[in-house]
Amino acid sequence: LTFIEKNRETKELEWALIPPREVSQVDGVFLEKNMCNNWDKIWNFQAKPDDLLIASYPKAGTTWTQEIVDLIQNNGDIENSRRAPIHLRHPFLEWNSFSGIDEANAMPSPRTLKTHLPIQLLPPSFWEKKCKIIYVARNAKDNMVSYYYFQTMNKGLPDPGSWDEYFETFMSGKVMWGSWFDHVKGWWKKKDSHPILYLFYEEMMKDPKREIRKVMEFLGKNLKEEVLDKIVNNTSFAVMKNNPMTNYINDIEMNHSLSPFMRKGVVGDWKNQFTEDQNKRFNEDYEKHMADTSLSFFEEL
Numbered sequence: 001l002t003f004i005e006k007n008r009e010t011k012e013l014e015w016a017l018i019p020p021r022e023v024s025q026v027d028g029v030f031l032e033k034n035m036c037n038n039w040d041k042i043w044n045f046q047a048k049p050d051d052l053l054i055a056s057y058p059k060a061g062t063t064w065t066q067e068i069v070d071l072i073q074n075n076g077d078i079e080n081s082r083r084a085p086i087h088l089r090h091p092f093l094e095w096n097s098f099s100g101i102d103e104a105n106a107m108p109s110p111r112t113l114k115t116h117l118p119i120q121l122l123p124p125s126f127w128e129k130k131c132k133i134i135y136v137a138r139n140a141k142d143n144m145v146s147y148y149y150f151q152t153m154n155k156g157l158p159d160p161g162s163w164d165e166y167f168e169t170f171m172s173g174k175v176m177w178g179s180w181f182d183h184v185k186g187w188w189k190k191k192d193s194h195p196i197l198y199l200f201y202e203e204m205m206k207d208p209k210r211e212i213r214k215v216m217e218f219l220g221k222n223l224k225e226e227v228l229d230k231i232v233n234n235t236s237f238a239v240m241k242n243n244p245m246t247n248y249i250n251d252i253e254m255n256h257s258l259s260p261f262m263r264k265g266v267v268g269d270w271k272n273q274f275t276e277d278q279n280k281r282f283n284e285d286y287e288k289h290m291a292d293t294s295l296s297f298f299e300e301l
Ligand SMILES: Nc1ncnc2c1ncn2[C@@H]1O[C@H](COP(=O)(O)O)[C@@H](OP(=O)(O)O)[C@H]1O
Pocket: 056, 057, 058, 059, 060, 061, 062, 063, 064, 142, 145, 146, 147, 149, 235, 236, 237, 238, 240, 261, 262, 263, 264, 265, 266, 269
């Protein structure tokens, strides 16, 4: 075996020995057990008026949005955005392994923070301080497929079982951070009474420059066209897949040989995963869940 092959084997063996995280609940929402045990600390987090929060359901395009925001804040300075891995640049509020709350508290303002919490579990200080929030959403079918592969490679999350099993788990909302339906609908409603920029993964794929401009305006910045073009290029899937500061390559809980963090980055991959039966069942359930919202998604481009 070459050194690289041996190293990979050792890493995979180490990964296999990491015990899966335990899950518990806060107000009926499944969260990692440490988060639930530390819930008071999370709930009582003190946001500041100039905090920016990036919120999403897991696997909706969070990292992509984070990198876009960071580059806009740094006027397109690529070197500066490569100063640290994305989870250190933007504390992951509720995630204990990265000590999200402690990192946020230690960070100088203005801070950019990340969360996957559903609207009803967001610490109230974000509302009290009227913090700007960017929410990114992705169509449920692609989001489900992406989450399934993420759970297969990430020991920070429960083992998803087979795809067929996972389909049922996701539809019932018994996944970490809760039901996709409640998440996207809750944040959609809140945008009418709070400064929330609601983005869609599919729109970002269709016209990245237009969506990046929206983020820039929301942040009150004014960048030249050439800087915007630079940001478009540097936040493409291909560039971010090769960027060690955005691809979680050094996270010991992730086994990228099972499924890379930067997996496919497309709209419509669900067609390669859903059976005809699952698609039919999904569409029926979807109609019921989404009957009470004006929110709609593209499932293909
Ligand atoms: N620059 C980019 N362009 C398009 N998709 C991207 C992207 N960066 C990350 N993604 C995709 O966004 C998903 C991860 O989202 P999150 O950051 O919320 O975990 C993954 O989807 P896939 O698993 O479908 O490939 C990943 O490949």
